[in-house]
Amino acid sequence: MISLAAAFSDPLPWILGIPLAGSPLLALIPRWRWGAWGNVILSALTLAAACGLFVIRPEAGPLLFIDDFNIYLVVLTAFVGFSTSLFSAAYITRESKGSRLTPLQLRFYHAMYQAFMLTMLLALCANNIGVLWVAVEGATLTTVLMVSLYRTREAIEAAWKYFILCSVGIGLALFGTILIYLAAQPVMGDGMSAMAWSVMMKRASSFQPELISLGFVFLLVGYGTKTGLAPLHAWLPDAHAEGPTPISAVLSGLLLNVALYALLRFKMLISANGHALAPGPLLISLGTLSIFVAAFMLYRRGDIKRLFAYSSVEHMGLMTFAFGMGGPLANFAGLLHMAMHSLVKSAIFFSVGMIAQAAGTKRLADIRGLTASRPLLGWLLVVGVLAIAGLPPMGVFMSEFLVISSTFARQPWLALPVMLGLLVAFGALVLRLQGLAFGEPTPLPGLEGVRAPSRFTRTIGYLPIFAHLSLALVAGIMLPGPLVTWFQAVAKMLG
Amino acid sequence: MTMGAIAYDTAHLIGATVLMMGFGLLYQRRMTAVIRTYSLQAMALAAAAAWQAYIQDAPHLYATAAIALLFKGIAVPAALQWLVRKLGIHRTVETALGIGPTMMAGVGLVALSIVLVLPVTENATALTRESIALAMSVVLLGLLMMITRRNAVTQVVGFMALENGLLLGAVGAKGMPLVVEISIAFSVLVAMTLFGIFFFRIRERFDSLDLAYLETYRGERQ
Numbered sequence: 001m002i003s004l005a006a007a008f009s010d011p012l013p014w015i016l017g018i019p020l021a022g023s024p025l026l027a028l029i030p031r032w033r034w035g036a037w038g039n040v041i042l043s044a045l046t047l048a049a050a051c052g053l054f055v056i057r058p059e060a061g062p063l064l065f066i067d068d069f070n071i072y073l074v075v076l077t078a079f080v081g082f083s084t085s086l087f088s089a090a091y092i093t094r095e096s097k098g099s100r101l102t103p104l105q106l107r108f109y110h111a112m113y114q115a116f117m118l119t120m121l122l123a124l125c126a127n128n129i130g131v132l133w134v135a136v137e138g139a140t141l142t143t144v145l146m147v148s149l150y151r152t153r154e155a156i157e158a159a160w161k162y163f164i165l166c167s168v169g170i171g172l173a174l175f176g177t178i179l180i181y182l183a184a185q186p187v188m189g190d191g192m193s194a195m196a197w198s199v200m201m202k203r204a205s206s207f208q209p210e211l212i213s214l215g216f217v218f219l220l221v222g223y224g225t226k227t228g229l230a231p232l233h234a235w236l237p238d239a240h241a242e243g244p245t246p247i248s249a250v251l252s253g254l255l256l257n258v259a260l261y262a263l264l265r266f267k268m269l270i271s272a273n274g275h276a277l278a279p280g281p282l283l284i285s286l287g288t289l290s291i292f293v294a295a296f297m298l299y300r301r302g303d304i305k306r307l308f309a310y311s312s313v314e315h316m317g318l319m320t321f322a323f324g325m326g327g328p329l330a331n332f333a334g335l336l337h338m339a340m341h342s343l344v345k346s347a348i349f350f351s352v353g354m355i356a357q358a359a360g361t362k363r364l365a366d367i368r369g370l371t372a373s374r375p376l377l378g379w380l381l382v383v384g385v386l387a388i389a390g391l392p393p394m395g396v397f398m399s400e401f402l403v404i405s406s407t408f409a410r411q412p413w414l415a416l417p418v419m420l421g422l423l424v425a426f427g428a429l430v431l432r433l434q435g436l437a438f439g440e441p442t443p444l445p446g447l448e449g450v451r452a453p454s455r456f457t458r459t460i461g462y463l464p465i466f467a468h469l470s471l472a473l474v475a476g477i478m479l480p481g482p483l484v485t486w487f488q489a490v491a492k493m494l495g
Numbered sequence: 496m497t498m499g500a501i502a503y504d505t506a507h508l509i510g511a512t513v514l515m516m517g518f519g520l521l522y523q524r525r526m527t528a529v530i531r532t533y534s535l536q537a538m539a540l541a542a543a544a545a546w547q548a549y550i551q552d553a554p555h556l557y558a559t560a561a562i563a564l565l566f567k568g569i570a571v572p573a574a575l576q577w578l579v580r581k582l583g584i585h586r587t588v589e590t591a592l593g594i595g596p597t598m599m600a601g602v603g604l605v606a607l608s609i610v611l612v613l614p615v616t617e618n619a620t621a622l623t624r625e626s627i628a629l630a631m632s633v634v635l636l637g638l639l640m641m642i643t644r645r646n647a648v649t650q651v652v653g654f655m656a657l658e659n660g661l662l663l664g665a666v667g668a669k670g671m672p673l674v675v676e677i678s679i680a681f682s683v684l685v686a687m688t689l690f691g692i693f694f695f696r697i698r699e700r701f702d703s704l705d706l707a708y709l710e711t712y713r714g715e716r717q
Contacts, residue, residue, distance in 0.1 A: 130672060164650065168638065171657050175634055178664045181671055182616070182623065190670025210615035 011052035012064055012125060015074065018046045019118035027111035032103050035110040036089040042114060043078075043085040046121070050078035060198040065127035067198075069490050073261055074124050076339055080253045080346055081117045083464035087350045088113070088246035090461030094357050094453055095244070100150065109149060109244070116142040116250065123258050128195045129177050132262055136173070136226065139255060140166045147243035158238035165235040166226055173222025173262075179215030180266070183207040197265060204272035212270055213277040219266050220282060226259035229286045229320060230293040233313045240309035241362070245353030248305055252312040253346035257338055260316065264323060264494060271326075271495035283324025284414065290317025291421035298428035303362050304355070307432055308348055311388060314425050315341045321418060322403045323494065325410070331491035333402035336479075340395040340472055341388075347468035348384040351377055354461060355436075360446030364432060369441030380465050382437050387472055389429045390422060395475035502550040503622055506667075509546055510629040512539040513663055514605070517636035520656055521601055522594050526648065530575045533652050537567035540659050543626075547666045550622075556666055563662065571655070579648060592643040604635040626667025633660030 022042035029035045053071050060067075066074070092109075095101055101109070119142060123135035140163070148159035181194055187206045188194035200207075225232040240248040267279045294314035301307040315337070322334030354377055359367045370378030387394035400422065407415040453461075479487075516536030523529045541564035548556030592600075608631035616624040637657030641650050665671055 160647075164641070164654070167654060168641065168657065171634070171654075171661055174661050175631065175664060178630075178661070178668050178671070179627070182627065182668050185668070185670060192672050194670075195672060208615075208617075214611065214615050 009056060010058045011049045011056060012058045012066065014049035014052070015046060015078070015121055016064075016118060016125065018042055018049060019114040019121065023111045023114040023118065026114055027107055029107065029110075030103070032092065032106035032110075035107055036092050039110045039113055040082075040085045040089055043082040043117065046117065047075075047078040047082040050075045050121075060127055060196075062192050062196060063128050063131055064125045065196075065198050066125060067493075068486070069264075069493055070124045070261070072335075072339070072486070072490070073257060074121060076342055077117075077120050077124060077254050077258070080342055080468075081120070081250065083467055084246050084249050084253070084346060084350075085113065086460050087249070087353070087464045088244075090453070090457045091244070091246055091353055091357070093457050094354075105149060109146065112142050112146050113246075116146070120254055120258050124261060127197050128192065129180060129197070130195050132265075133170070133174055133177050136223070136259065136262060137170050139258070140170060140226070143239070143243075143247065143251060143255065146247045147239045149244055149247075150242065152242070154238075155242040158235075158242035162235040162239040165232070169222045169225030169232065171222070172218045172225075176215040176218030176220075176222055176266075179211055179218065180269070183211035183215065197269075200269060201272050204269050205274055207273055209273055209275035209277075212273055216266055216270055216277065216279060217282075220263065220279075220286075223259045223262045223266075224286060226255070227263065227320070228256055228259075228290075228313050228316050230290040230313060230317065233290065233293070236313060237306045237309040240312070241303055241305040245305070245349055245356065248309070248353075249346040249349035252309070252349060253342040256312060256316050257342060260319060260323075260338070263320075267323065268494060280324045280326055283320050287317045287319070287321030287324055288414075288417055288421070290314065290320065291418060291425070295421045295425035295428065298425055299431070301432070302364055304352055304364050304367065304436070305349075305362055307364065307429075308345065308352060308388075311425065311429065312341075312345055314421070315345070315388070318400065318403060318418070318422070325403075325407055325414070326495060327406065327410070328488065328491045329406035329409075330403060331494045332487050333399050333406060335487050335490055335494075336395065336475070337399035337403065340399050340475060343468040343472050344384060344387045344394065344396055347465045347472075348381070348388060350461070350465045350468075351381045351384060355381065356446075358444045358446045359442070360444070364435065366442055367436055368439045369437070371437045373441035373444060376462070378437050380462070380469070382433060383469055384465070385429055385433045387469065389426045393473065393476045394469075395472040395479075398476050398479070502546075503625075506543065506546055506550065506622055507625050509539060509543040510626055510663060510667075513543060513659065514629050514632050514636070517633045517656055517660070518598070518601055520640055520652065521597050521636065521643075524594075526579050526646075527576065529649055529652055530572050530579070533575075533656060534568050534572035536656060536659055537563055537571070540662055541568055543663055544666045547626075551669055553670070559662070559666060563659075567655070567659070575648065575652070591645055597639065597643050601636050601639055604639060605632040608632040608635060620669070623667055623669060627664055630660050630664030630667060633657075633663055636660070 019042065022038070026035050026038050026042070029038055053066055053074060057071075058066055092101070092106060116139060119135045119138035123132055123139065126132040126135060144159050144163045147162055148155050184194040184200055184207055186208070187203055188199065193199045221232065225235075228236040240251055243251075267283070270276045270279050291314050294310045294317060297310045298307060298314070301310060319334045319337050319341070322330045322337065355367060355370065355374075356362050358374060358377070361367065370381060372378070387396050390397050390400045404415055404419055407418065513536055516532055516539055519532040520529060520536070523532055541560045544556050544560035544563055548554060548560060609628050612628040612631055613624060616627060634657050637653050637660055640653030640656060644650055644653060
């Protein structure tokens with residue numbers, strides 16, 4: 001009984017244990033419908049365990065720990081993972097009617113989904129920079145397998161490109177990790193403690209600065225590739241476009257955040273050291289470049305999923321820029337933007353998934369007049385796109401406004417290119433949205449000859465979109481007080 | 496000569512052998528020779544890990560050495576040779592850049608790593624400094640090989656050479672916990688099965704492993 005009580009007193013083993021046990025379990029379930037529901041139940045349990053962190057904060061161990069910074073990303077990841085699993089159940093039901101996926105592939109898909117959640121959560125909870133690296137590598141492997149799920153020519157190319165680029169990136173990140181260990185080792189001594197965040201942060205000021213600087217450059221290129229920062233973003237649009245849509249949603253909403261989280265941890269280490277190179281200018285230039293490249297690329301997209309994938313590059317650029325600026329206000333804006341982008345972008349991908357299924361195509365030119373042909377879906381897309389473009393009253397507006405205004409106050413010249421990039425991207429999104437949502441409706445051949453989904457399937461498909469967009473709306477209108485205090489505390493931690 | 500000097504010289508010699516094999520990979524023109532050179536590099540890496548295990552008195556590094564020898568030095572090359580024969584892919588390696596310029600670039604990269612690493616590792620022991628500089632050279636040479644080769648198999652060999660460099664760095668960093676070494680070996684294993692699946696799928700679709708076939712598709716269906 002004592003061990004049981006002890007087990008319940010610490011949510012951390014549950015957060016990681018549920019997806020760990022769930023992945024092989026789902027691989028064994030023969031019927032895909034049960035697999036889809038098993039996936040939902042496991043994700044809900046993970047979310048419940050993650051919420052337990054608010055009540056009980058576990059002690060920092062040698063491998064895992066929870067602090068003010070990662071707790072919010074753990075809960076956000078578990079939440080988006082849960083709502084995506086709901087959407088995925090609806091999506092898979094529709095998809096299997098078109099028989100694009102065999103039952104065996106679906107089993108594999110669900111097992112990989114849980115394995116992906118495990119790697120994401122492990123990366124966030126890791127106290128050890130080696131464990132962090134292993135988890136991000138694992139995330140690459142699981143998502144590569146999911147991107148290539150359809151086995152079309154495009155999916156294979158996308159997965160290959162993703163795999164090669166991100167493996168090299170992750171390889172360079174490991175080299176950076178080794179260099180950071182070498183910087184820590186003379187001070188901390190051999191072994192585990194020289195790789196643990198919680199211990200390293202306390203003594204970072206006595207690490208050798210040159211070695212940390214060199215290590216950070218490798219880490220920036222390595223984890224920056226996974227964050228999708230230009231010019232290392234080449235894998236991102238392909239991987240988003242060719243995999244199943246729930247995977248596009250978790251790639252944009254979760255994986256990019258986790259890679260950025262890894263970068264920020266190392267940035268904190270550098271700030272704590274005080275003598276190493278200033279990471280700010282590097283992050284600012286990569287961020288601005290990403291905003292610009294993505295904003296102009298948005299105009300030439302012919303594929304609906306690629307369009308929003310480039311928009312993710314733009315937003316990751318904006319966050320990187322904000323964290324590069326640093327200071328309490330810009331960090332606050334960056335953290336808020338991380339959450340808002342996760343919620344809104346995954347909501348957009350949910351609606352895009354349903355649209356692509358209905359239209360039977362992803363070509364922008366072939367999808368028009370959605371507000372007339374599918375009013376609910378069409379208007380949800382309009383709301384989502386306007387939100388991500390940065391219009392008030394949604395939360396994305398608030399965070400973008402904070403980034404710009406805090407930059408104006410300190411470095412007006414840096415704010416100009418960012419604002420220009422955001423405007424260019426805004427124009428592109430509104431332009432595309434006009435075609436998609438309004439005008440003469442095109443026929444929706446994807447719906448022909450397919451039995452209309454049940455009311456229940458429709459509901460669980462739409463529910464996550466509503467939930468995400470309303471959360472973004474609430475955050476835009478009035479951010480709850482405790483959340484603000486907490487964001488401020490983390491912003492201070494980030495330096 | 497003291498024991499410290501012998502330890503240093505031997506580690507240096509083995510590390511340089513790994514680097515030499517990295518250069519060897521750049522000028523081989525036949526697929527089978529590329530795989531054989533990779534195998535030699537992995538064996539040199541195994542020797543480096545075993546030597547570090549001996550001089551650092553860190554027995555867990557013997558495990559790393561064994562994995563490098565058995566898995567990377569013997570099993571993976573054998574599987575690749577089998578794959579190459581099975582797929583009957585052409586014997587010459589197609590390069591995107593000539594052998595001469597590639598070698599020049601390789602020399603430049605090694606110089607770059609030495610210039611970058613040696614000044615910043617003044618506090619570390621001479622042993623660590625040298626192995627990190629060598630490791631970074633091997634990593635960059637692997638990267639160069641991936642860039643200058645067009646064929647999927649040679650790109651994969653380039654990637655594995657890059658991982659050899661990472662491992663060389665990891666065993667050279669004194670007292671680095673085992674977690675990382677195991678994870679690297681493990682990830683290679685997983686990566687290998689992954690690559691296997693990929694090869695067969697690419698083969699199914701295109702009857703070739705030349706990536707140029709893939710590049711006809713640019714990702715936009717206008």
